[in-house]
Amino acid sequence: MTRQSKTWLVLGAVFVALLVARGMIGQGLGRVYVKRTDVTVKLPEAAVNNAAGAPSALASGSTNASTTTAATQAMETPAAASTASSSATTISWQEWKQVTPLEFNAAQKANPAQTEITLSWPRTIGLWLAAFFTLAIFSFLYADNPFYKIAESLVVGVSAAYWGVIGFWDTLVPKMFGALTPGLVKSLVQPSLVAPEKLQQISMIFALILGVMMLWRLLPRGGWISAWPLAFIVGVTAGLKIVSHVESDLMAQAAATMKPLFVSVTDASGATNMWDSWWASVANVLLVAGVICCLAYFFFSVEHKGVVGGAARVGIWYLMITFGASFGFTVMGRIALLAARVEFLFDDWLWLIDPNHFRGL
Amino acid sequence: MSSGNFNNTNASVRPWFERLDRIDRRWIFLLMFLAVAGPILWIGVTGKTLPEAPTLAARAVFEEIDHLPARTLVLISFDYDPASAGELQPMATSLVRQCAAKNLRMVFIALWPLGNQVAQQTIQDVIRDDYPALKEGDDFVNMGYQAGNEAVMKLLLTDFAKAFPKDSRGEATSNIPMLKDVKMVSDFPLLISISAGYPGSKEWVQYVISAYNEKMNFVTGCTGVSAPQLYPYFPQQIAGLLGAIKGAAEYESMVNASLAVDGVATPPKYLQAQRRMGPQLVAHLLMVGLIIVGNMIFFARKRRGAA
Amino acid sequence: MKRIIPMWIAIIGGFAMMLSSFVPLAESAGEMFADVFNVVAAIAFVLGAGSLAKQHLEKLSRRDAGWGYSIITLGSFLITLFIGLGKIGIHPNEQFPQAPYSGSNEMEGSAFGWIYEYMITPLTSTMFALLAFFVASAAFRAFRAKNTEAILLLVTAFIVLLGRTFAGVVLTGWFPDWASGLRLENLSIYVMQVFNTAGNRAIMIGIALGVAATGLRILFGIDRSWLGGGDA
Numbered sequence: 001m002t003r004q005s006k007t008w009l010v011l012g013a014v015f016v017a018l019l020v021a022r023g024m025i026g027q028g029l030g031r032v033y034v035k036r037t038d039v040t041v042k043l044p045e046a047a048v049n050n051a052a053g054a055p056s057a058l059a060s061g062s063t064n065a066s067t068t069t070a071a072t073q074a075m076e077t078p079a080a081a082s083t084a085s086s087s088a089t090t091i092s093w094q095e096w097k098q099v100t101p102l103e104f105n106a107a108q109k110a111n112p113a114q115t116e117i118t119l120s121w122p123r124t125i126g127l128w129l130a131a132f133f134t135l136a137i138f139s140f141l142y143a144d145n146p147f148y149k150i151a152e153s154l155v156v157g158v159s160a161a162y163w164g165v166i167g168f169w170d171t172l173v174p175k176m177f178g179a180l181t182p183g184l185v186k187s188l189v190q191p192s193l194v195a196p197e198k199l200q201q202i203s204m205i206f207a208l209i210l211g212v213m214m215l216w217r218l219l220p221r222g223g224w225i226s227a228w229p230l231a232f233i234v235g236v237t238a239g240l241k242i243v244s245h246v247e248s249d250l251m252a253q254a255a256a257t258m259k260p261l262f263v264s265v266t267d268a269s270g271a272t273n274m275w276d277s278w279w280a281s282v283a284n285v286l287l288v289a290g291v292i293c294c295l296a297y298f299f300f301s302v303e304h305k306g307v308v309g310g311a312a313r314v315g316i317w318y319l320m321i322t323f324g325a326s327f328g329f330t331v332m333g334r335i336a337l338l339a340a341r342v343e344f345l346f347d348d349w350l351w352l353i354d355p356n357h358f359r360g361l
Numbered sequence: 362m363s364s365g366n367f368n369n370t371n372a373s374v375r376p377w378f379e380r381l382d383r384i385d386r387r388w389i390f391l392l393m394f395l396a397v398a399g400p401i402l403w404i405g406v407t408g409k410t411l412p413e414a415p416t417l418a419a420r421a422v423f424e425e426i427d428h429l430p431a432r433t434l435v436l437i438s439f440d441y442d443p444a445s446a447g448e449l450q451p452m453a454t455s456l457v458r459q460c461a462a463k464n465l466r467m468v469f470i471a472l473w474p475l476g477n478q479v480a481q482q483t484i485q486d487v488i489r490d491d492y493p494a495l496k497e498g499d500d501f502v503n504m505g506y507q508a509g510n511e512a513v514m515k516l517l518l519t520d521f522a523k524a525f526p527k528d529s530r531g532e533a534t535s536n537i538p539m540l541k542d543v544k545m546v547s548d549f550p551l552l553i554s555i556s557a558g559y560p561g562s563k564e565w566v567q568y569v570i571s572a573y574n575e576k577m578n579f580v581t582g583c584t585g586v587s588a589p590q591l592y593p594y595f596p597q598q599i600a601g602l603l604g605a606i607k608g609a610a611e612y613e614s615m616v617n618a619s620l621a622v623d624g625v626a627t628p629p630k631y632l633q634a635q636r637r638m639g640p641q642l643v644a645h646l647l648m649v650g651l652i653i654v655g656n657m658i659f660f661a662r663k664r665r666g667a668a
Numbered sequence: 669m670k671r672i673i674p675m676w677i678a679i680i681g682g683f684a685m686m687l688s689s690f691v692p693l694a695e696s697a698g699e700m701f702a703d704v705f706n707v708v709a710a711i712a713f714v715l716g717a718g719s720l721a722k723q724h725l726e727k728l729s730r731r732d733a734g735w736g737y738s739i740i741t742l743g744s745f746l747i748t749l750f751i752g753l754g755k756i757g758i759h760p761n762e763q764f765p766q767a768p769y770s771g772s773n774e775m776e777g778s779a780f781g782w783i784y785e786y787m788i789t790p791l792t793s794t795m796f797a798l799l800a801f802f803v804a805s806a807a808f809r810a811f812r813a814k815n816t817e818a819i820l821l822l823v824t825a826f827i828v829l830l831g832r833t834f835a836g837v838v839l840t841g842w843f844p845d846w847a848s849g850l851r852l853e854n855l856s857i858y859v860m861q862v863f864n865t866a867g868n869r870a871i872m873i874g875i876a877l878g879v880a881a882t883g884l885r886i887l888f889g890i891d892r893s894w895l896g897g898g899d900a
Contacts, residue, residue, distance in 0.1 A: 034777070039448040075751035093759040096777045126786030130801040133787065141390045141801055153737040155791045157744035158783060160720045165752030165780070166474045167713030169773060174526050176707050189769045194526070199700065205706040211711035218718045227674045227895060229708055234894050236705050238883035239685025240511055240568070247600065248571035253869050256597045269466040279849060283862050286861040290866025291873075293716030298874045301572040315870070316821055322867025324821040325859055326589045328828025329646055331450050331604055331807075333585025334800035335397065336606035340447025343796045344396050344790070346405060346613065353405025355636060356629045386805040393804045397891065412832045416857055443784075444792035474713075478774050478784050485776075498836075498857070509706030515685070516702045519695060523703060531761050531770045590861050595868040604860075607832045642833040649806040651828055652822065659812045 004143060011142075024349055024360050027359060029351040030131070032123035033104040034096040036116055086252055096120065100358035131349040176211075179204035257291045259284045290318045381654065389651065397521045398645040400639035401468065410635040411642065412614075419611035422601030423459070427619070429551060431464040434539070436549040439483075442475035442558035445584050450581035451634035452609040453483050453555045453614045458631060460553075461492040462620055465470070466539050467501040468549070470525060472513060472560045477506040479601045486630060498537050505529040510560040514568040517546040523592040547573040562591055566598045574598060582608065606641060607633035617632070677890050682887040722747060743785075751779045825861055831856025 001009075016311055022029055025050055077295055105116045133154070136147040178185045179196040186193045196204075214229040261284055265276035297315030306313045346352045350361060404410065415423070429435070432653040437456065439625050441449045448503040452518035460467050469484065471477040480503055489497050493503055504525040507513045518525035522534040534540055546569055564589065570579045578640050582589060588604030597604045613634045617627045681701055688698020724745075728874040732738075750756070758771035773780040793853040813819045830836045836852030843851050849858070885891035 023882075033403070037757075039762065041760075041762050043765050062635075064784060065452075071685065087881035091760065095759075098776070122782060123786075126782055129701070131784045132796045133790045137791065140798065149734070150740055151791055153740040154744045154787065155795065156720065157741035158748050158787050159792070160717045161748035161752065161785070162788060163474050164712045164717035164749060165773065166477075166506060167508050167710035168753060169755075170477070171706060171710035173676045173704070175710075176776050177684050178526065186767075188767055190533070191528060191530045191764045191770070192527070192531060192536055194533050194535055196374055202702075203700045204707065207707035207711075210704070210708050210712075214708065214711055215718065217715060218722055222671045226671065228677055231674035232678040232759045233705070233708065234886060235681030235686050236512065236701055238678070238886045239682035240515060241879050242682075242883040242887075243686055243689045244511070244567040244571065245876040245879040248567045248594075249872045250880070251411045251573060252598060253593060253873055253876075256593070257869065261837055275846070283858070286862050287866050290863060291870050294867055294870030295873065303415060310777050316817060318863055318867045318870075320817045320820040321859060321863040322589065322871075324824025325864040326586075327821070328825045328832065328856075329585035329588050330828060331585070331645070331803055331825075332605045332607065332832060334797065334803055335644040337445070337447040337636055337771050337793060338397050338644075338797040338800040339401060339637045341790075341794050342394075342401050342640070343405075343637075346398070346401060349741045350772050353402060353407070355405050355632075378865050389808055393801050397800075414837070414853065416853075421757060442792065443789040444796045446789075448798070449794060454763045466853050475784070475788070478781075492845075497746065507706060507712035509702070512702040512705040512709065516699060516706065517741065519699050524706075528773055529774070529785065531767075531772075532763065532855075574761040590868050590872075593872055595865075605832075638833065641863045642835055645829040645833045646835060648804060648807055651804060652803055652811045652825070654821075655808045655811055656813050659814075 009143075009144075022352075027101065027351060029340055030124065030127055030349045032099065032120045033099050033101060033117055034120040034123065034126055035099045035103070036118070037095045039095055040090050040092040040093065102358055102360045104358075127349060132344060134345060136339065176204050176207060182207065239250060261285050261288065289314070292319050308360065366642075367494070369432070373422045373489050376665070378660055380656040382530070382662070386402075391496065392647060392651075396644045397640040400643050401636075404636050404639045408629075410632060411638050413611045413635060413638070415611040415615050418595060418602040418604065419608050419615070420597065420601075421584070422603055422612055423615045423619075425551060425578055425580050426456075426459050426463060426465070426553075429463065429465055433465050433551065434543065434549050435465045435551045435553060436468050436546065437480075437497075438552070438554040438556075439469060439471045439476035439480040440473050440561040441479065441584075442473050442556055443479065445557035446479060447637075448584050448606050449555050449557060449582060450479070450483070450604050450610070451613055451637070452608070452635065453479070454487055454631065455609070455613045456553055456555065457483050457487045458620070459460065459616045461488055461495060461501075462538070462616075464500075465551075466499075468540070468543075469501070470634070471506040472510060473557070474506055474508075481529065485634065493581065498528075498532065499539050502537055502539060503529040507559040508528055511564050514546075514560070514564060518569065518572055519545055521545055521548070535596050547576040550577060552577055552579045554583075556583045556587065558584065558587055562587065562599070563594075566591075566594050570598050582612075606634055606637050610638045614642070669768065671892065671895050674895055675892060679887055679889060686887070717745070717749070748780075748783055784894070808892070824863075827852060827855050827859055831859075 015138075022127065050092050077144075098120075104117045104119075107114050136151040139145055140148040173185060173189055174193070178193050179200045182196055183191055210229040210232055213225050215226075216334045217226040251299070261281065263277055263284060265273045265278035265280050267276075293311045293315035295315070296311035297304075297319065299308070302308050343353075343355075347355060392456030399402055406542050421629065426435075432554045437460070439453065457467065467488075468479045469478055484501065485504060490500055497503075505528065507525055509516075509636065522539070525534060527533055530538060546552070552565060552569065554562050554565050556565075562583050565579060565581070570577060574597075580603075581591065581599055582603035582604075588602070588608070591599060591604075603609055617631055621627065684697045684701050687694035705883055711814075721742065724742050725739045728735050728742070728828060752773055755769055755771060755773055757777075758769075758775060760766070760770070760775060761770040764770040771778075774784075775781060789800075811822060811825070813822050830839060831852035831854075836856065840851040840853075847855060882891065886894065
């Protein structure tokens with residue numbers, strides 16, 4: 001056994017021991033409770049008539065609805081799955097909202113036999129899994145290891161699929177399929193869909209063609225076909241960026257730099273405040289000089305000698321201050337993210353602290 | 362990793378700076394963890410937070426929202442995902458809380474694929490839990506996510522409904538009561554972006570605000586990484602700016618003070634940013650300490666080299 | 669043919685977008701192109717997902733080093749895709765109960781929501797949080813006051829790090845009013861609004877000029893390097 005394996009073993013054993021000890025003290029740790037709500041919704045009359053009439057998309061939809069309801073329940077409490085029901089005129093399902101342990105305790109105290117607020121196993125397992133993933137990624141700080149690699153592989157797989165799913169349901173379905181197959185989208189997904197205009201349909205056919213050409217890239221042959229949609233993306237992006245950058249980052253920034261070099265600051269009585277005026281004027285002078293000097297540093301068509309060289313040197317100093325400020329802000333940001341993860345471990349998982357008063361500690 | 366792998370086995374004769382310089386970086390990692398974990402535990406147990414003095418940029422955000430008349434339409438763009446929520450969620454919570462308390466009509470959109478989910482969660486935590494009287498479709502609406510980044514902004518310039526054809530419930534934009542007078546983005550007097558990068562605050566300035574600077578005001582909350590790059594836009598193009606968790610804490614304290622009720626403590630979920638300033642303080646001190654020690658090593662070695 | 673048509677597509681698309689900002693007549697063309705762009709961007713997500721699957725399948729079939737992790741990637745990818753595209757466990761929206769797929773994937777308690785809450789959130793946010801450790805280590809090892817430029821960078825970092833926390837108030841809060849500008853919290857604001865603004869503004873102006881020049885080269889067909897093949 002290598003030294004590293006031994007260290008892992010010791011660390012793991014200590015950690016499990018601490019976890020077991022924590023679980024036996026006080027309220028325990030890492031549980032998620034949910035409150036059940038029964039929802040019954042009446043189907044619109046037209047839909048009921050349609051469903052009774054023929055095996056339309058709606059009829060299959062109703063079946064589908066009850067199936068998906070059962071799946072929701074299976075996610076929460078498998079035993080309750082059979083209670084899902086769907087009749088010809090109504091459809092019903094159960095919804096679970098996360099509640100605090102405090103609410104669970106209160107409900108139990110009022111009625112120990114209550115079943116409205118219960119422990120959610122899927123969410124509790126999820127919470128422990130989330131804690132495992134957090135620790136797996138932190139374990140990279142000690143050394144690269146299989147736990148980290150598993151977490152890393154999961155991030156890639158889940159994220160790619162997640163983005164694909166969101167792109168499909170949020171953009172492709174309402175925009176492209178909504179324009180090309182409005183009947184289907186209306187009956188299955190979005191009954192409120194507005195009938196598409198002709199121009200909209202034409203542009204979506206255009207988008208579909210470009211999309212298919214883009215996906216051609218995945219095939220072993222004919223990769224050049226994907227250059228057409230790429231050209232569209234490059235062209236449109238260039239057209240968008242030219243105008244916006246010149247307008248907001250060139251013209252507007254140049255205008256914002258044209259500041260008065262002497263500023264008179266008056267106080268409430270209308271008298272000039274000498275100190276404030278001096279500081280405001282200095283700020284403007286430093287700002288204008290700074291922009292000019294930094295631009296001089298970026299101006300490579302002239303050799304950096306003499307006045308230009310001096311200005312460029314001052315420009316470098318300004319840029320160094322800029323980078324120092326960026327460093328400070330970056331550190332601040334990363335620490336905030338770390339604090340959020342540690343809060344998750346201590347609060348949501350280990351129940352060591354209770355800043356949100358969820359458990360009444 | 363170089364734990365204990367000194368080239369010279371006689372480590373004890375090395376000068377202090379050499380030994381310190383070769384310290385295993387995992388000790389630094391441990392110090393950082395303790396610097397963050399310690400204050401979290403302390404604040405978690407005592408519930409105490411540090412006082413905040415709002416700066417000009419954060420005050421401007423508060424005032425931009427505060428001076429709007431009730432029922433004004435506000436467009437709130439969630440341009441971040443859970444990876445940056447540690448920094449941005451406290452801002453989002455307070456921004457939505459101030460808008461809800463002012464009875465502004467809020468339209469949520471997302472330009473990041475996971476932004477819709479974060480928006481949904483914020484709506485639940487703030488609006489549904491604490492302002493249940495606000496009605497979806499009349500007082501607030503979540504239009505969800507749309508792909509396309511700056512092309513979505515371009516579309517918003519001329520046709521809001523085309524850019525966001527439905528809300529997250531599946532209701533067509535044209536059927537949503539609060540949007541019946543909205544044709545384009547300039548129909549929103551105020552735009553708020555909570556942004557973690559691209560596309561986000563910078564792109565909103567470039568594609569929307571530069572086109573409608575006189576009709577619309579723009580305030581933003583952003584991550585520490587992007588805040589320095591947004592300062593050149595302040596205050597001409599960005600009226601108010603919340604930079605990183607410090608900006609969030611300043612703004613949060615202002616919103617809490619404005620909504621404080623005598624004898625009623627601020628709900629702890631509205632103190633997230635101020636709580637996070639505790640670990641921030643200790644970790645920043647550690648960073649400063651590490652840089653100082655690093656330089657002491659540098660100068661000690663230089664002096665020895667010169668000698 | 670393989671290069672001329674894409675070039676003209678780029679030129680037409682680019683000019684339509686540019687003109688739509690100035691010419692009211694071109695506005696609807698710009699709108700249409702932006703709409704198409706958004707849909708193509710969504711299809712690009714599908715392409716990204718497909719490329720990932722293809723790459724890992726190839727890795728798997730070649731039994732490359734670490735192919736076991738490719739199984740995890742592919743497995744998690746396919747499960748998420750199945751749950752998300754099939755809206756597994758999603759009941760219809762209360763407003764539209766007649767449409768079986770009207771429910772949102774983001775609803776609380778759904779399987780897709782579970783993946784978001786307990787997989788994506790901890791995994792991505794912890795990945796980002798890791799950098800806090802590495803930035804600390806890097807500051808200790810590399811942040812050395814070697815010359816004037818490095819000293820400026822270092823001093824600014826100190827001002828920002830201390831001035832943006834309560835440390836600034838403790839260390840310099842006692843300064844009298846006439847010297848309040850030297851308090852760390854005020855100095856950090858001054859640094860951001862004067863020096864940082866000047867530096868970043870110059871960078872922005874430079875980038876804007878670069879973007880405009882590159883964009884125009886593409887739209888005039890001078891720069892064709894993006895088509896590949898190297899004959900720019």
